[in-house]
Amino acid sequence: MRVLIFTIGKTAVGKTTLAKRVAKKLKFEYLSEGSIKKSLVEKYTYKESLSETLRNFGYKKTIKMSTVLLKNKNVIIDASFHKKFRRKWLYDSLRRRVDLLVAIYIDCPNKTKIISRINKRKLMPKNSENQADSIKVYNKISKEFNVPNITEFSIEADSAIIFINTDTNEISKTQIKIKNKKSELFFTKLIKHIIKNLGK
Template identity: 25%
Template structure:
C-alpha cells in the first residue's frame, strides 16, 4: 500500500503537482484519489477566501477546526487504501504534529509513505498569482484573501527539517518551484512505485 503526502506553503505548486501525478498514475492503471483539507473543513464549498483569522493557529477555535479537517483525512485515506487505491494528501501540513499523525498512521498500517515537499518563496510572484486568481471568476480553488494571511501561515509553520526526516526515516522528494528543479537527496529508492513517481517528476518538471 502506498500513500503520497504533500507538504508546502500556499502557492507552492502542491495542487498542480498532485494533479500531474494523479494523471500519470491513472495512465499506469492505478486508482488515485486526491484528498484535501479544504474539502473536509468546508464540505466541498468553492471560492472560499481565507482571511488571517481563518488560518491563525494561535486562535484556539481555528486550530481545533483545522485539526479536525486534517484528522478527517485518515479515514478517507484508509478507505481508498482498502479499495486498492492510492491516496494523495493535498494540504499544507505546515504543523509537525499533524504530519506526525500521518507518519504514525502509515507505520501502524504498514503503508509506504512518500513525502513531496514543495517550496516557493518568490513573494512578488505569489502576490501576482493571488491577485490573478481572485479576479478569475472561473477559478474553482479556495484562496487566501490577503498576503497577510499567507505570511501568517509561513510564520507559524514548522519546517520539515533534516532531523524530522531522519527521525521518521522519511522518503522525500523536494520540488523547488523557485529554481524549477527536483531534489532527491532524501529520496529512498526501495519502493518501486515511488521510483516511478520520481522518474516522472524528473522528466516533466
C-alpha cells in the same frame, strides 16, 4: 504494494497542481484537505481559515479518509502539513497500512512570485477567503512552518521526501529510507514524472 504520498508546502507554491497531475498519472485516489476542511462549515471565511480547531478537524478527517481508502487504493493527500505535530498524526495512523510513504515538500523562496500567483487566480474557491486574505494566510503559515526531515518519519515502511523548488522548477534534494526493490522502482518512476511536469 500500498503507497501514500502527501504534500507539504505554503500557499500558492504549486501543491494542488502537482498533486492532481501525480494522481492522474499514477491513478491514485486524490484527497484535498482544503476541500474537506471547507466542507465542515456552512461558509468558509478568512476567520475560519485561521481557526486551529477547524484545521485540526480537517486534517483528522482527511487522514481518517486516507486510511479507509488505503485498504483498496493508493492515495495522495494535497495539504500544507506545515506543522510537524499534524504530520505525526498521519504517521501514527499509517502504521502497517502502507509499504511506501512519500512526502513532496514544495517551496518557492521567491515571495514576489507567490504574491503574483495569488493575485492571478481568476476564480477563488466558493466560500473561500479572498486574495488579500490568502496573502495573510500565506504569511501566517510561513511564520509557523516546520520544514520536514526524514528523521521525523515514525513509521516502519519505506519512506522518502522530495524537496521541490518551484521558483527554479527543480528537485533540490531527496531524503530516502528505502530497502524494498518495488519501493525503489516506484520512487524512481515518481521522480521521473515530477521532473517531466515541473514548470508546466
